[in-house]
Amino acid sequence: MRGDRLRTLVGMLLAGGLVLPFLPLAVWSVAHGWRYPDLLPQDWTGKAWTYALSDSAGVLHSFALTSFIALATTVLAALIGVPAGRALGLYRFRGKGLVTLLLLAPAILPGLAVVFGLHAILLRAGLTGTVTGVILAHLIPVLPYITLVMAAVFARFDTDFEDQARSLGASPLQTFRYVTLPAILPGLLTGALFAFLVSWSQYLLTLAIGGGRVQTLPLVLYGFAASGRNDVTGAIALLYILPGVVILIVSARLITGRGAALAGGLRP
Amino acid sequence: MTDSRRILLLLAPALIVLGGLFLTGLGLTLLRSFRYMPALGLTDPDLAAYRDILTSPGFLKSLALSLWIAGASTLIATCLALGAALLLRRTFPGRGLVSFLVQLNLTVPHVVGAIGILYLFSQSGAFARLAHAAGLIGVPADFPALTQDPAAIGIILLYVWKELPFITLILLANLQTIGDDHEATARSLGASPWQSFRHVLLPMLAPGLFAASVLVFAFAFGAYEVPLILGAHSPKALPVLAWQAYTDTDLALRPQAMAMAVIIALVGLALLLLYARMMRQGGPDAR
Amino acid sequence: MTRLVVQGLSKRYPGAAAPALDRLDLTIESGTLTALLGPSGCGKTTALKLIAGLLSPDAGDIRLDDASIRDLAPERRGVAMVFQNPLLFPHLTVAGNVGFGLKMRGLGAAEVTARVDAMLAMVQLAGLGHRRPAQLSGGQQQRAALARALVLQPNLLLLDEPLSSLDAGLRDEMRDLIRSLQRETGITTLIVTHDQAEAVALSDRIALLLDGRLAQHAAPQDFYRRPASMAVARFFGGVNFLAGRVEGALFHGPFGVLPLAHAEENGPATLTIRPEAIRLCPGPAAHSATVQDRCFLGTQSRITLDLSGTILQALAPPEAVRTLTPGDKVGVTIPPEALWVLPPNQPHSPDNSTA
Secondary structure, three states: HHHHHHHHHHHHHHHHHHHHOHHHHHHHOEEOOOOOOOOOOEEOOHHHHHHHHHHOOOOHHHHHHHHHHHHHHHHHHHHHHHHHHHHHHOOOOOOOOHHHHHHHHHHHHHHHHHHHHOOOOOOOOOOOHHHHHHHHHHHHHHHHHHHHHHHHHOOOOOOOOHHHHHOOOHHHHHHHHHHHHHHHHHHHHHHHHHHHHHEEEEEEHHHHHHHHOOOHHHHHHHHHHHOOOOHHHHHHHHHHEEEEEEEEHHHHHHHHHHHHHHHHHHOO | OHHHHHHHHHHHHHHHHHHHHHHHHHHHHHHOOOEHHHHHHEOOOOHHHHHHHHHOOHHHHHHHHHHHHHHHHHHHHHHHHHHHHHHHHHHOOHHHHEEEEHHHHHHHHEEEEEEEEHHHHHOOOHHHHHHHHHOOOOOOOHHHOOOOOOOOOHHHHHHHHHHHHHHHHHHHHHHHHHOOOHHHHHHHOOOOHHHHHHHHHHHHHHHHHHHHHHHHHHHHHOOOOHHHHHHOOOOOOOOHHHHHHHOOOOOOHHHHHHHHHHHHHHHHHHHHHHHHHHHHOOOOOOO | OOOOOEEEEEEEOOOOOOOOOEEEEEOOOOEEEEEEEOOOOOHHHHHHHHHHOOOOOEEEEEOOOOOOOOOOOHHHHHHEEOOOOOOOOOOHHHHHHHHHHHHHHOHHHHHHHHHHHHHHHHOOOOOOOOOOOHHHHHHHHHHHHHHHHHHHOOEEEEEOOOOOOOOEEEEEEEEHHHHHHHHOOOOEEEEEEHHHHHHHHHEEEEEEEEEEEEEEEOHHHHHHHOOOHHHHHHOOOOOOOEEEEEEEOEEEEEEEEEEEEOOOOOEEEEEEEEHOEEEEEOOOOOOOEEEEEEEEEOOOEEEEEEEOOOEEEEEEEEEOOOOOOOOOOOEEEEEHHEEEEOOOOOOOOOOOOOO
16 A cells, blocks of 8 residues: 555654664674774774673673662652652642642753752762762652652552452551552553663763762763774663663563553553 | 641652752752852852853853754754654554664663764764765765754754654654544545644644653753763853853852853743643643 | 441531531441432432541541440451442452452461352352452452452441442342342441432331431331421422321311321321322222323323312322323322321431331
C-alpha cells in the first residue's frame, strides 16, 4: 500500500537520524589511527576498550560510583516522594497548586539557577566534594520527578481497597505492605528506573558540588573528549549509555508483563 | 488523625528537602547577586552586579544566543515531532524499530549525544570526510563551521536530536487518549484530512504540545554541558558564561555570576508559570 | 452472638449543609439479620462506616455487647465490612483473598488453607481458589467477598448494598445465600440497602433511615400495617392518606365514618389504608365507588377509585378486576384491621417496635 511504503520510508529516515550520532562513537572506539580525510580507520584495535575497562583508566570505578549515586538518590527520592505523591494524588487541599508548583520548579528551572547558592549551603554543611553532597544535589531534579509520577499512580488508586483490608483485620502497616504497595509497585518501579537515569545523566550539579573530587562517568567522559582521546571517548560513551538500554528493556517488560495484571487491577 | 494533619505529614519530608536545598539555594544566589555576603563583610546590597552585566555587550550577546538556541531548537523539534507522532500513530513495516529507537533516545545523556554530534559535524568529522570523498572540499577549513560556530548550529542539532523523541512520545500518549473519533466525525462532516488535522486534531493537541515545548525550551536555554562541548569560544552560551564568571580567579566576578544565575532563574520562572497555565488548560483534572 | 448498640451517633461532613447522621439510636439484637434501609444519601453507608471504624463520629457511642468500640481501630473491632464493590485484591488468588484476614491475624498456613477451603465450599466456590479475581463472574466475586469476611467469624458483619450490582436472577440467588449463611452461622448482620423489596425479603428486622434519623425499626410487616409516620408509609408505597377526626373507635373521614379495630386517641388524625387491603365486590357493600382507572402491573392491577370525591388506590389480582372499566360502579369494603391511624405529628419514632 502506498501509504504504508511512504510511512516506512519516513520511518527509516527517522531511525537513521536517531542512530547516526552513535556511529562515529562506535567506530572511534575500535579505531587505530583515523585521520582526516579517511572515511574508515586505518586499522582496527580493541586497545581503547581494554584501556577503558582497565583499573588505571578509572572508568570502571567511575561507573560504580555513578551507579551508587544514582541508586542512593533514587531510593531516597522514593522514600520521600511516595508519601508526597500520595498526598497530591488522593487529596484536594488549599495550597495544593502552590505545592505542585514548588515540585515542578526544580524540573523546569535550569540547574544553574540554584547551583551557586546550593554550593554555599553544602559548603557550610561540609558536604562539598563529597558523595553525600552530590546525592543531595541530585535529589533536586530527581525528587520532583518521582513525586509527580507517584501522584499520577495514586490518583488511579482506589482507597476503598485499604478500607476493606482494615475491615478484614489488617493493621495500617499490614495494609500498606500487602495491599497498597503491590498496587503502586509497577508505577513506582517504572518511575524509579527513569529517576535513576535523571541522576545518571547529571553533569553540572556533580561538577559544581563534587568540586572535581567526585568523578562521575559524564565528567570522566568529558575529560577524555576534551583531551582529544577520541577512541577512549567512544568506548566510554558506549559504556555510559548501556544502563539506559537495560532500563528501557526492563521497564518495557514491567508494563507489558506481570506488572500489567497488577496495574490493570487498580480500578475494578 | 484529621485529613489536613495527614496531608502535612505526608508532604513534610519533600517540602523540607525542597525548601532547604532548592529554595534556600535560590535565595542565597539572589542575595549574593545583590552583593550581600555578610561572611565577607559585605552588608550593603546594591545592584552593581546587575548594572555591570546588563551594560556588558558580552552578556547581552550570550543572553541573545541562548534565547536563539532555545527558540530555534524548540520550534524545529516541535514541528518535526508533530510529523513523527502522526507517522508513528499507525502501524507500518518497521514501526517497532523506530518506536524502540525513539524510546532509546530518551535514555541517552546529553553529553553522549553532544560528543556524537561533534564527531559527525565538526570540520574534520564524518560529514566533512564524506564531502571530501565526494570531491566537494579539500581541507577541513573548507567545510562549513557547524560546530563551535557563532550560530550554534551544532548545539541546535543536538537539542533537536534529543527533544524530538521526547515531544513525540508525549504527543503519541495524547493522541492515544484523544482517539480517532473526533477526526472521523470531522471527515464525515466533509473535512479534508488536512482540515481535520488543522481544525480538529491540532487544537486538541495544542495544550499538551505547548507544555512539552516549554519544558524543552527551559532545558535548551539553561543546560551547561551541551554548549560546553559544542559551543563557540565567542559568543558563549549564557550558562557557560555564568559558570566561567563563577570559577574565575577574580572574585569580583562572583556577584556577576550570581546575577546571571538570577536572570536564568527568572526566565525559568516565567516558563514555569507558563507551563502551569498550560497544564490547567489541559483539563479540570490535570493536576 | 453480639448485640450492637448505637447511641446518639452523629456525623456531618465538612462543608455539608445538613448532617449525614443526626443522633442515631439503634439496637441490633444478637443473631439477627437487620436491613438498614433508606433512600440514597440518607446516611446509611455513613452509619456502616462509622460502625466499622473507617470514619470517626462527631458524637455518640457504639457498643458491642456493652463494650464501647468507638475509639478502637478498624482492625480491632471484630467488625467485618463488605463493600458494594467486591474489592477483591487483584494481586492475590481467590484463596489468597479469602484467607487474607486470617493471615493478618497470624494463623498458620495449614489452618488458613483448611478454613478457606471450608468457606469456599459454603459459598459454592469450591475448587476455584487458585483463580484470580478477574477470572470470576460478578456473582462469584460477590460470593468470594462474602466468604472473605465470614471466614473471620466476626462479631458483627456489615454488608453495603450486596445485591445492587447484580442482575435480577443472580440477586435472588445471592439473597438466599446470605439468608442461609446468616442462619447457619448466627452472626449478627447489618445490611445496607435502598431497595425496600430487598429489605423485606432478606431481613428479620428493618431500620428505616430518613434524613439521617431513624424513622422506624420493626419487623418488615409493621412497615406496611403500622407505619410510624407518613414518610415511612410513603417510602413503602402507601398512597391512601385521609385527613379526619377520631372519636373513640370511629374515624370521621371525607366520605363517611369508618370503624377502627380499636379505640384511638380522640382528635384530628391522618388515616392510611394499604391499597392491597381494599376489597372490591360487584354488589352492594359498605361504600360505593366509581372506577376511574385500571392499570395492569404484572402480578397485580391497580384500580383508581373515586369514593364520593376522595381518590383511593386499590391493588387486586388482575383476574378479579379484568372486566372493570372506567365509569363502572363497585362496592368497596375496608376491613377495620386495614386501617391505621398515623401517630400524631411525629416525623420519627424512637427505637422500639411500634406497639
